[in-house]
Amino acid sequence: MHNIAIYDTTLRDGSQSEEIHLSTADKIRIACKLDDLGIGYIEGGWPGSNPTDMSFFKEIKNYELKTSKVAAFGSTHLANSSPETDKNLQSLIAARTEVITIFGKTWDIHVQEALRTTLDRNLEIIHNSLAFLRPQVAELFFDAEHFFDGFKANREFAMACLDRAVQAGADSIILCDTNGGTLPHEVGDIVAQVRKAFPHTVLGIHAHNDGELAVANSLQAVQNGVRHIQGTINGYGERCGNANLCSIIPNLEIKMDIPCLPQGCMAKLTNVSHVVSEIANVRSFHRQPFVGKSAFAHKGGVHVSAVQKNPKTYEHIPPALVGNKQRILLSDLAGQSNILFKAKRYGFDLDKNDPFVLELLSELKHRENRGYEFSAAEASFELLLNRVMGRSRDYFKIIAFRVFDTQRSEDDDPFTEATVMVKVGGMVEHTAATGMGPVNALDNALRKALQRFYPNIATMHLVDFKVRVLWDLKNDDGQFAGTASQVRVLIESRDQHTQWVTVGVHYNILEASRQALEDSINYKLFKDDQAKLTRALRDRDQ
Structure with missing residues (x-):
């Protein structure tokens, strides 16, 4: 099986997500992270559409990318113009990138109702646009927009569009499921037919996620001969998003044994996912496969007991392969295995019959029954553990x-x-x-x-503050309490070294906030004391 070329379009398709806006500086930072990950192609944007994208193409020339080639994106020329007079094509050339990608219509309904032209004229537009660009660029790609819908509606015309693109010198033909509604078996069948008709052409896939199938469709396309995959980090994109490269890449490399990144780079995937979400100012999706915070999190006591013996029992891959890590959560579902695992992590090697374990488990279940959420506030749990064990003082x-x-x-x-x-x-x-x-x-x-x-508390500050009304809790009469319900407050704090989350629960929002604030400051003082003790022991031993 040939290596798969990964073509990232986060900076263009991803930025079309309704909650995302990227500045030129944001795009540069993301491009550098993608290059460090080993992505083959980075689509920087549409230079003919806005000043930000044109600024990106100018600025990125000041950076020496190690593995990535930058692509400029645009469309075929207008139906009532020629390539020589089309401003969009001129802007693509002016961007001076190694790669140019243009899209063209391959669905007859778009040609007739959107472009308001004939099918024959559309074939001319595709050929003329690509032929005009061919001498100007090292690599030339053609995105066959709405190809799968077009193939199902008018196979002869859709295939003729591809034929014209190949004749004009396109290096790769990318089959686009632009509406995101094609099923995997349809993708496989259609790609196989295209592969047979164009055996010497590099085929690609560009899938949208409107049917929650963009990743599956991309992998199915690879199984049927595609060697070029387009997608975005975290699946960002218009409507329901694009094919998620954070799922596609590990599935290709780990599950299908098909290389698509330089050796050793896949372990950077989780970090890249989180950095891109931070730059885009979009909160990370915890349950995202492979790279999400919850992807390898275990909450039930049976699960925890099993993964401690052998992680394969409840983990489909070793999390370190994608730069993620195993997490053991604490909740009212927790058993002794959870407690023992957490205690060991914090320096206590306990036996399952230890009275401290039973006391801690009882206290944990009691608090979570009242609405505490220790799986999201591990700093509060660490304080609780150390108080039960007598290792934390009242500051x-x-x-x-x-x-x-x-x-x-x-x-x-x-x-x-x-x-x-x-x-x-x-x-x-x-x-x-x-x-x-x-x-x-x-x-x-x-x-x-x-x-x-405690003057050192000046170095800590609040990062995030969340309030959750616990609607499932009822008052003494058995009725839902409404505005008198219990509320859970989560406070995220940080200093120059680390970041932590604490929790408070009460029907009074100020009391819940007071609990979380008090835990946050206590945690800061406790960790500072631990750091001092560690330094003192190290100095003594030296």
């Missing part, structure tokens, strides 16, 4: 707190002030602070009270 105690929220007039912003009384050792600190809302005011007051005792 401070909140004796009382109060929050005032007032609005002087309808047009003014609310004014928020919090007061706290905190006991540290034998000393009591009573102070107040204002803030942007009640949680921020409480955070500011708490920090102000603790600052002189």
